[in-house]
Amino acid sequence: MAPLAELLRPISLDDYIGQEHLLGSGAILRQAIESGSIPSMILWGPPGVGKTTLAHIISAKLNRTCYTLSAISSGVKDVREVILKAQEEDKSAILFIDEIHRFSKSQQDSLLGAVERGIVTLIGATTENPSFEVIAPLLSRCQVYILKSLGEPELIKILDRACRELETRNGFTITIKEYDALLRISGGDARKLLNAIELVIQMESIKDKNIVVTNENTVRIIQKNLAFYDKGGEMHYDVISAFIKSIRGSDPNAAVYWLARMINGGEDPLFIARRLLILASEDIGNANPNALLLANACFDAVNKIGYPECRIILSQTVTYLASSAKSNAAYMAINNAQELVQRTGDLPVPLHIRNAPTKLMKDIGYGKSYLYAHDYEGNFADQEFLPDKVSGQKLYDPQNNPRENELRNRLKQLWKNKYGY
Known part of the structure; x- marks a missing residue:
């Protein structure tokens, strides 16, 4: 049977939870969808907030063919094939590209002509800042919509819907006595939340069909089954936070531990290398200018080599940055300057x-x-x-x-x- 997150995927705007600033009554994106005329767009937001779901709802609402590509497994050839199909069969087609930030410059270049001529309407989804990850000519032809992490009320709505589905599907009685642990584990990510509640109920149902979800049994079950729960590295925002704070706190042992967690979870090594580049200036700066040089060399090397060998380069850079003298003076200087200009x-x-x-x-x-x-x-x-x-x-x-x-x-x-x- 399909995972709970897939079974509960909304199929209409009325079922969609969250992003009221874009999809609430009178909001800009909702108006565009309801008018039947949408621009090419980039949906930018953290994992599990509904980017992919929204793209499919839009194509269904507008009754348009939707071609879906993943930037991880697709190349220029795949893009050209979709564009050719759209030209021949359906000039109003939508092309949805998941993780568009993983497309290289040449892959993104291959989209330009079709987007400019309206052969396809592009919807790109990304967790990364499109200003840095999407080429300027393509970005200028797209409207960027920022999707926010889901708040507590939205997550509780999703949980309640999930419990009703699981009760119907399995004949359980489910009572959520305490929400705190589930909400904390989710980090605003609906997919992570649904994976967690599904796992907790699966484990608890072995003992009793009248299931009571508490903070205690949630934490116990998730910790025991972390690899199952988090396959694919969905906790990367939590782990990257621990990673950055360990380097900033000058603990190379903790930093390399969190690095290993990300590597074993399948994290994109360039995602890690980009964070090291930022940290080298933000948290070390002129206390050790070599930090930025090493971080930049690390990024180039990781880009050329990839896994598995790039783990050694990342480890060298991480342990050096963690052991280095620290200063946020450069970071504070530009903050001060921008605030002065604003005033x-x-x-x-x-x-x-x-x-x-x-x-x-x-x-x-x-x-x-x-x-x-x-x-x-x-x-x-x-x-x-x-x-x-x-x-x-x-x-x-x-x-x-x-x-x-x-x-x-x-x-x-x-x-x-x-x-x-």
Whole structure:
């Protein structure tokens, strides 16, 4: 028999739970669907929130042929075959591509012409930020809809529906006495939630057909059957969180443990390598600039080599980053700068540091009195680089580690008391 998550997959918008901001009465995507005219789109959100389900509901509602491809197992040849079919048979077809972020640039390029000419309406599903994972020409032709993790009320609705289905199917009596453990385990992922409740009821029904679900029996059963419950790496958001926090917390032993959990769960190694690139700047930064170089080399090597050998490269990088000095000063600097820009708006660029490519610009003062640093001792000339309104505003504050202490001392020597270094 099909898994519970498949049996309970909604077939209409009225059955669909969650995403009220997109599908509630009068919401933008619902209006588009009900009008019968939808744009090509990217559905971006975490696992188990209904991206695939929504794509199939849309195609059924519009009575359109829906071709489905998985980016994991499909290539350019498959895309071209679908486009050819759509041209010959049904020019209003929908092409649904699951995990579109896994398509290479050339694979995404192969979609452009068909999307632009309206041969297919593309619906791509992704857990990754499409700004980084979908090529700009394709992204510009698609509307991006952000799907959110399911909240407690939606998850409880799904659980209640699941219990009714299991009672009907198996003749059980099911009472959920405590929801907390199930909700915590789900992490907002409906598929994970349904896998969990199905497993708990399956195990408890061996003892009694009158089943009472509690936090205690939920945790006990899930922990005993973790490999069964989580095959395919569905807990990756929980595990990646533990992984990142272990590296940030300078514990290479915990970090490499969580790395092994992800590898054994079948996690995409490039997903791991991307997170290491971000962490190298966000949590290490100028405390050890080599961290970013190593993380970048790791990403390139993982991209070239893949499993199983790339696990060694990931392990080297993870243990190095976890053992390195830490600083979030670069992360805080850009946060501070963006917050300042938000508060103060588009302040004028000081005249002396403006670009002056024409005589007219020079005549009206662009570039006038600019001091070329390399003409001065120590390759430094004391002059103002910020707009007058924010002059003296310190945005980068080096932290207390050997490398950044050197940077702080240099900045103090150059700028004296201007920025308070």
